[in-house]
Amino acid sequence: MTPSTPSAPRGSILNDLRILWHLAAARVTGNTHEERLESFYKGQAHGYDAFRRRMLHGRPELFQHLTPVPGGVWVDLGAGTGENAEHWGPRLQEFGRAYLVDLSSSLLKVADERIRERGWTNVATVHADATKFVPPEGAADLVTMSYSLTMIPDWFSAVEQAWRILKPGGTLAIVDFFVSRKYPAGGLVKHRWSTRTFWQLWFASDNVFLNPDHIPFLQSRLETAYLEQRRGKMPYLPFVRAPYYLFVGRKPV
Numbered sequence: 001m002t003p004s005t006p007s008a009p010r011g012s013i014l015n016d017l018r019i020l021w022h023l024a025a026a027r028v029t030g031n032t033h034e035e036r037l038e039s040f041y042k043g044q045a046h047g048y049d050a051f052r053r054r055m056l057h058g059r060p061e062l063f064q065h066l067t068p069v070p071g072g073v074w075v076d077l078g079a080g081t082g083e084n085a086e087h088w089g090p091r092l093q094e095f096g097r098a099y100l101v102d103l104s105s106s107l108l109k110v111a112d113e114r115i116r117e118r119g120w121t122n123v124a125t126v127h128a129d130a131t132k133f134v135p136p137e138g139a140a141d142l143v144t145m146s147y148s149l150t151m152i153p154d155w156f157s158a159v160e161q162a163w164r165i166l167k168p169g170g171t172l173a174i175v176d177f178f179v180s181r182k183y184p185a186g187g188l189v190k191h192r193w194s195t196r197t198f199w200q201l202w203f204a205s206d207n208v209f210l211n212p213d214h215i216p217f218l219q220s221r222l223e224t225a226y227l228e229q230r231r232g233k234m235p236y237l238p239f240v241r242a243p244y245y246l247f248v249g250r251k252p253v
């Protein structure tokens, strides 16, 4: 089932045009990371889910690979509109507490509407920086990040913070765009120069920074439970496929 976004328009040509204008032409302003995020997202918050569903691949699948911890704590860093909470289905209720953390007030407002309309009593939004957030319980059983690591300038601090708040044996699960290293280690895909260059340049105009070091860094800090490296279609870009990965890792006990 594809979840609809509460109180938001579904996919339409008009919505697509509005979102494309924000992605391709609107000027991002602001002196801080938070101000730049808000300037980028405030005009597209309500059309966000319909458009990103065709662009941000692998999110429902990532959640199929995860198991809720009964009574446990789930933290989604860079949660945006909170759509990931939908991917659990009824399993969401098994968590004691879930925190949807983001720096964009406009996207969190959509997440708040979703929580209210769905009647989720164990889910809360938090306006905070993913590189600093600590849940009130002090630790989490599961931390997820979908397409947020590439938008966090200090992405390594976000991974370190996720690692710090995870309980021993806890899970960090990530889905995001990437490019390979020029000379990747065995088992990792190798992208051609044109792939590495095109996608890094294309995404950088929206302050999305594809990085060859995400997967190696994640594998150095966590035990890899699952890794897939794939390509996915992009709306209105017919002949190319953007590389993305799904990673599930365990914090050693």
Ligand SMILES: C[S@@+](CC[C@H](N)C(=O)[O-])C[C@H]1O[C@@H](n2cnc3c(N)ncnc32)[C@H](O)[C@@H]1O
Pocket: 037, 052, 056, 059, 077, 078, 079, 080, 081, 082, 083, 101, 102, 103, 104, 107, 128, 129, 130, 131, 145, 146, 147, 148, 151, 152, 153
């Ligand atoms: C491409 S969106 C992905 C949103 C959502 N996870 C999804 O899959 O639709 C990236 C998100 O990361 C958030 N973000 C970027 N830097 C952040 C930071 N330092 N702390 C918290 N959130 C951040 C943005 O505001 C945005 O909501």
